[in-house]
Amino acid sequence: MESSGEVVSLPVLVESNYRACTIPYRFPSDNPKKPTPTELAWINLFSNSIPSFRKRAESDDTVPDAPARAEKFAQRYAEILEDLKKDPESHGGPPDCILLCQLREQVLREVGFRDIFKKVKEEENAKAISLFEDVVRVNDAIQDEAERVENLIRGIFAGNVFDLGSAQLAELFAKDGMSFQASCQNLVPRPWVIDDLDSFISKWGRRPWKKAIIFVDNSGADVILGILPFARELLRHGVQVVLAANDLPSINDVTYPELVEIIAKLEDENGKLLGVDTSNLLIANSGNDLPVIDLTRVSQELAYLASDADLVVLEGMGRGIETNLYAQFKCDSLKIAMVKHPEVAQFLGGRLYDCVIKYNESVD
Template sequence: MESSSPSVPFPLLQTPVESNYRACTIPYRFPSDNPRKATDVEIQWIDVFLNSVPSFRQRAENDTTVIDAAEKAEKFAQRYTEILEDLKKNPESHGGPPDGILLCRLREIVLRELGFRDIFKKVKDEENAKAISLFEGVVKLNDHIEDEGKRVENLVRGILAGNIFDLGSAQLAEVFARDGMSFLASCQNLLSRPWVIDDLDTFKGKWLNKSWKKAIIFVDNSGADIILGILPFARELLRRGTQVVLAANELPSINDVTYLELHNIISKLKDEKGYLAGVDMSGLLVANSGNDLPVIDLTNVSPELAYLAADADLVLLEGMGRAIETNLYAQMKCDSVKVGMVKHPEVAQFLGGRLYDCVFKYNEVVN
């Protein structure tokens, strides 16, 4: 089952004619390439998805909501592998030529056809529970930073540290399964600045001298990412009087948080007065983005999100899928931030950075 929502363009995206919008950041092929022969970049990225098949098969095997899960997980692995190998031989097969969006889409289609709806649910629930128990302490650490510029930087570092909980990366899935991940250790171990794209100092300056009336934040993963990274940042915006809309997936994909899960998380974090660690939450909304993948094409969002975004003056896209592998160069009609951690060596190579490097791209629109 795919998203049931009709799709409309995100209203703050400069029209494709104005900005030549392409959702995928990395060009997999050019018009001059032979349409019947896979490019080197296509093969490289097909291999990235091939390398992730074992971890997805293992998650599917352990899905207790699906009858004969082990057998169906093996069918998933075989079928998706065959599709990827087909694309290597003929890039026009299976709706190609392939890019990051199509490769994600095909994986989800195969999983859903076999009855797998949310193979990461168990680990998402576990990580959400851990992060909820740590939320108050993380917020207190931020609140104790009196210098506002330093506090903002600490909040951004929290977003980046939380974003490492990404089971779509084969390497990180292996590390997570073996060692788990510590949010505070991740904060301390971020690669040193300057990052591969680093507009943080400019953003800090604008933060101190500018007030946004409404922010749309496209969120990414469950666990530390949303709870210890994004929510403290959103809370700080709320405290400044900014209305905040958190846009989350309609349907599960990898360990991304869905809008229904996000509603549940917030209900557990807020107190009886409806406050989030002492901050009024009446200005916080959770929206269904209409998306069902770990990447996003901003020409296809839900009408609900489009309506809520119409008068926003800040857009933040978070995570490798939404802010780096797609939409890094998307031009907005308002101020925008793209923030995430680089978790594929292929992306690091494209950007000229390091594996686990950070991206903080800020664009101000002067009216």
């Protein structure tokens, strides 16, 4: 199960001591044949997501015998997780969030599923596109720049709620759907568990960046109502923006072809995004096929585009917290996401649905 094309390291990544996975699942002193409590907790987290994945797979009308194949997926993936509980080194282990995601995608593809979230992504993209202008107008109406940037950041958090990879949120979404404006208003109060918002806004005010690479996350409200208004604001200030999206489908993450289509629908006939020129907006294929990312394995295209970046943004719990929270860069970096797993909240010492905005200036 490989993305198309060769993968290389992100050139602005500081590779010395880089570990993609944030949470230490085991230590050298741990018994290699016995799962650690952290490994067991994460295996159980992925096990709890199986019913929602099976349900999505059953309803995939592009796949013949979808219900039978969905059951096969559920059984096979559950067996693999049980194997890892008995022997952490089975199936390429010991397990971490990257391996657990890889194994899930591998089993889905082996039984015949390519994109079980395709239909819901299309529905949510259409809904979010219809709301895009209203969200942007609200932002544009805020005269004070610091307040406007804070509102844009809050919009990213609100959009990031929409995550069908979280079992609890998948269930909530199935019941109620989600309101973007309500999500903006109902964020947990500051200070957040990691809260560098003020230092990020202060740096923004000094206009330091010429090129930003933004690793995007989910389809729907997340990318369209959260990230794109933020990217548009950077474009307004003359920053070149590269949006890096997945090569292959994974959960409800937006893919490179889907993002190209979304931008085409939002631009007017003059190539503008509600009055803002998009000639400085590029869409890149990240080379990734998971909801988490190892930055030593990105596409050559993205590596080329990132070579002169002076800001890297990793958005979403998978890319910005579960992986890469402590990654260091030769340029400024922003990790921004909502905490949607109790295990992540516990690790950070925060609350479920807490917010993380971690801003670091470049490492010399």
